[in-house]
Amino acid sequence: MDIAKYIDHTLLKPDSTNLQINKLCQEANEYHFASVCVNPSWVSYCVPRLTRKSTNICSVVGFPFGLSLPNVKALEAKRVVACGASEIDMVINIGDLKSGYLTLVENDIQVVRDAVPQHTVLKVIIETCLLTREEKILACKIAKEAGADFVKTSTGFSTGGATVEDVALMRKTVGKKIGVKAAGGIRDFATAKAMLDAGANRLGCSASVAIVKEALSKT
Numbered sequence: 706m707d708i709a710k711y712i713d714h715t716l717l718k719p720d721s722t723n724l725q726i727n728k729l730c731q732e733a734n735e736y737h738f739a740s741v742c743v744n745p746s747w748v749s750y751c752v753p754r755l756t757r758k759s760t761n762i763c764s765v766v767g768f769p770f771g772l773s774l775p776n777v778k779a780l781e782a783k784r785v786v787a788c789g790a791s792e793i794d795m796v797i798n799i800g801d802l803k804s805g806y807l808t809l810v811e812n813d814i815q816v817v818r819d820a821v822p823q824h825t826v827l828k829v830i831i832e833t834c835l836l837t838r839e840e841k842i843l844a845c846k847i848a849k850e851a852g853a854d855f856v857k858t859s860t861g862f863s864t865g866g867a868t869v870e871d872v873a874l875m876r877k878t879v880g881k882k883i884g885v886k887a888a889g890g891i892r893d894f895a896t897a898k899a900m901l902d903a904g905a906n907r908l909g910c911s912a913s914v915a916i917v918k919e920a921l922s923k924t
Contacts, residue, residue, distance in 0.1 A: 708897060708920045711906065713763050713792075713886070714738040714913045717861070723750070730754035736917050740792055742909060744768070745785045752789040761826075763792035766817060769862040771796030771830070775813045779820035792826040793817065794857060794886075794909075799832050802844055810844070814851035828855035828886050828907075833875075834865030841871065845878040855907060859889035866890030869903045876904025894919035 714736075716729045726747050733741045733755060740761040741751055748764050755762065764785040767773040773781070782793050795817050801809045818827055829851075831844035845856045856875050858867040866889020875885045887900040888909025897908055897916050910916060 706898070706920055706924075708894070708901075708908075709736045709738050709913070709917050711901060711908050712738045712897075712913045712916070713740045713742040713888075713907060713909045715742040715861075715888070715909050715911050717742065717744055717765060717768070719744075721747070726750060727754060732914055733757070733760045736914060738913060739907065742792075742794065745781060745788070748785050748788040748790045761791045762789050763794060763826075763828075764788075764790040765860075766793050766795040768794070768796055768830075769860040771798050771832070772800070775816045778813065779816040782817045782825075783820045786821045786825055791824075792828065793821065794828045794830055796830045796832065796860060797844060797848070799835055802831075802836070802840055802847075807843065807847060811847045811851050814848055814853060818852040826854045827852065828857045828884070829853040830857040830860055830888075832860060832863055833858045833868070833871045834863050834889075838874065841874060842878050845875050849879050849883055853883060855884035855886045857886035857888055857907075857909070859887075859909075861889040861909070861911075863889075867900060867905075869899050872900050872903040872905045891916070894923070 740763040742763040767778045829848035867887035886907040887905040892912040
C-alpha cells in the first residue's frame with residue numbers, strides 16, 4: 706500500500722522552528738506525501754522548499770479553537786491561499802454547533818468556501834471528541850451542504866483524536882462524494898490502515914515517516 710499519498714505530513718506545534726519546517730518539507734519531497742500541513746505563517750516559507758508539484762501545501766484556519774469571527778476566518782483563508790496554500794483545514798465554531806445555532810455554523814463554513822478559489826480543497830474540522838453522536842452527524846451534514854471537500858475529525862489539540870468509529874460514522878453521513886480526513890493520534894501503520902479501512906481517504910499525521918517505513922517493511 707502506498708500510504709504516503711493519503712498523508713498530510715503535519716507540523717502545527719506553536720514552537721515549530723525553521724529547521725523543523727525544513728525537515729518537514731525534505732521528508733515530503735522524499736516520501737511523496739499528499740501535502741505538508743503547517744500554520745499560516747509558514748506557508749510562504751514552504752513554497753520554495755517543496756520540489757514535488759504533487760505535494761500540496763495545506764494550512765489551518767481558525768485553528769485550533771474555531772472561535773475566530775467568520776470574516777476573520779475568510780480573510781485568513783484568502784491570505785494563506787495567496788501565500789501558496791492549495792488546501793485549507795478550518796475549524797468550525799463548536800460552541801455554536803452545541804448551542805443549536807446551525808445557520809451560524811453553516812455560514813461560518815460558507816464564507817470561507819466563498820473566500821477562496823473553487824479548486825482550493827476545503828477540509829472542515831468538527832472536533833469529534835467534543836461532540837455527541839448526533840452533533841457529529843449534524844456537523845458533517847452542514848459541512849457538506851456548505852461546500853466542504855472533506856470533513857475532518859480533529860485538530861489534535863483537544864481532548865482526543867480520531868477513532869475508527871467516528872471515521873465510519875462520518876463516511877456514512879457524507880457518502881462517497883466528499884472526503885473524510887482522520888487526524889489526531891495516528892502514530893503507526895496499523896492505526897493508519899484502520900482509519901483508511903473505516904472510510905478515511907486522507908490522514909493527518911506527524912509520525913508520517915515512521916508510518917511509511919513500517920508500511921514498506923511489510924511489503
